[in-house]
Amino acid sequence: MRHTFDFEDSFYPVPPAAVDANPATAIRDLLYRVARLEQSLGEQRVQAAADTKEMLLEFISLSDDIANIAERWGVATKAQEAALIGSVIALGRKIVAIMKHHQVEPLDTIGQPLDADTSDVAGSEASEGVPTGVVLRELQVGYTWPQGLLRRAKVVVSSGSPPPAQGAENTSPSTTEAKGR
Amino acid sequence: MNEMTLTCPYCGGIVPEDTTICPDCHEDLSSLIHLESAHLVRYNEGLALAREGRLEEAKASLITALTHKESFAPAHVLLAKVYGRMERWPDARASIKRALELNPDDEKARTLAEEIKRAEEDAKARQEETTRSRRVSAERYLAACQRDVAKAFAFGVGLTTFVALLISWLGGGKKHQD
Numbered sequence: 008m009r010h011t012f013d014f015e016d017s018f019y020p021v022p023p024a025a026v027d028a029n030p031a032t033a034i035r036d037l038l039y040r041v042a043r044l045e046q047s048l049g050e051q052r053v054q055a056a057a058d059t060k061e062m063l064l065e066f067i068s069l070s071d072d073i074a075n076i077a078e079r080w081g082v083a084t085k086a087q088e089a090a091l092i093g094s095v096i097a098l099g100r101k102i103v104a105i106m107k108h109h110q111v112e113p114l115d116t117i118g119q120p121l122d123a124d125t126s127d128v129a130g131s132e133a134s135e136g137v138p139t140g141v142v143l144r145e146l147q148v149g150y151t152w153p154q155g156l157l158r159r160a161k162v163v164v165s166s167g168s169p170p171p172a173q174g175a176e177n178t179s180p181s182t183t184e185a186k187g188r
Numbered sequence: 189m190n191e192m193t194l195t196c197p198y199c200g201g202i203v204p205e206d207t208t209i210c211p212d213c214h215e216d217l218s219s220l221i222h223l224e225s226a227h228l229v230r231y232n233e234g235l236a237l238a239r240e241g242r243l244e245e246a247k248a249s250l251i252t253a254l255t256h257k258e259s260f261a262p263a264h265v266l267l268a269k270v271y272g273r274m275e276r277w278p279d280a281r282a283s284i285k286r287a288l289e290l291n292p293d294d295e296k297a298r299t300l301a302e303e304i305k306r307a308e309e310d311a312k313a314r315q316e317e318t319t320r321s322r323r324v325s326a327e328r329y330l331a332a333c334q335r336d337v338a339k340a341f342a343f344g345v346g347l348t349t350f351v352a353l354l355i356s357w358l359g360g361g362k363k364h365q366d
Contacts, residue, residue: 012272014239029222
């Protein structure tokens with residue numbers, strides 16, 4: 008007797024579109040999509056950094072304003088004034104906390120030699136015992152953040168010891184300008 | 189036959205087996221399904237070829253199907269049948285053995301294994317029968333040849349004797365005349 012071994016097994020259903028599909032084309036399309044998404048992501052990151060920078064600069068400006076208000080106010084004489092100034096200071100602290108959260112750090116310039124990469128010279132003053140080019144005070148605090156420099160500092164630098172004969176009357180024009188600010 | 193259930197790589201939804209478009213996110217997954225079901229495509233191809241009697245091509249398709257997915261037991265079963273048709277018994281046995289290793293509860297595969305065993309034994313018996321009948325016919329032929337040779341020899345001897353007698357008789361007559 009001869010065995011026939013029938014082939015009556017069933018076919019497995021495969022969608023015709025899948026049978027005719029070309030995976031190479033699909034992979035090419037996917038790689039193109041990935042590249043476009045990467046590019047878009049890069050652009051969005053840059054945009055997000057720019058937006059964050061803008062927002063942080065506004066916070067810094069607000070913080071500066073609050074510091075100026077507190078300085079100008081001086082010592083409060085009334086309880087209501089004291090409460091008001093206390094609230095303003097608390098608001099300022101909150102803003103500083105937000106900036107810290109975003110890793111915004113103030114530049115440490117005072118007593119350091121001028122760093123032209125981070126600071127602009129707003130003026131110079133003669134100062135006893137301080138070498139030329141050392142920062143004496145800040146007119147505007149500079150800040151850094153994880154992406155680099157957030158805001159440049161504006162500083163007054165030492166122009167060296169004053170000439171002994173002329174004394175304190177002879178102040179340089181730049182000092183005058185700085186004081187004006 | 190729910191050989192493959194596909195999960196959409198874009199949204200994680202379940203894609204029914206009769207479509208290539210994800211019902212949730214509408215992404216075209218035909219290429220992915222093509223790669224995932226390459227063994228099924230090859231299996232179907234092998235089955236169609238086997239039905240047409242193109243066994244060598246069917247075998248090649250099934251081997252390709254198994255290259256894509258070695259654990260696909262139905263391809264081993266079908267390959268065993270193809271080998272069975274080709275009377276390549278060791279290969280048929282190996283294929284059905286692998287199918288049973290992958291799916292020990294498959295009754296059809298078990299039955300096929302027995303069928304292959306019986307067919308192999310039948311084929312061996314048939315071969316032995318053929319050999320024996322060939323030997324018998326060869327022996328018969330040899331005996332017939334031997335008989336013919338003996339007959340020819342006897343005829344030759346008789347003819348030689350007759351010729352000798354004739355010569356001697358003719359020689360004896362001449363001597364009497366002299």
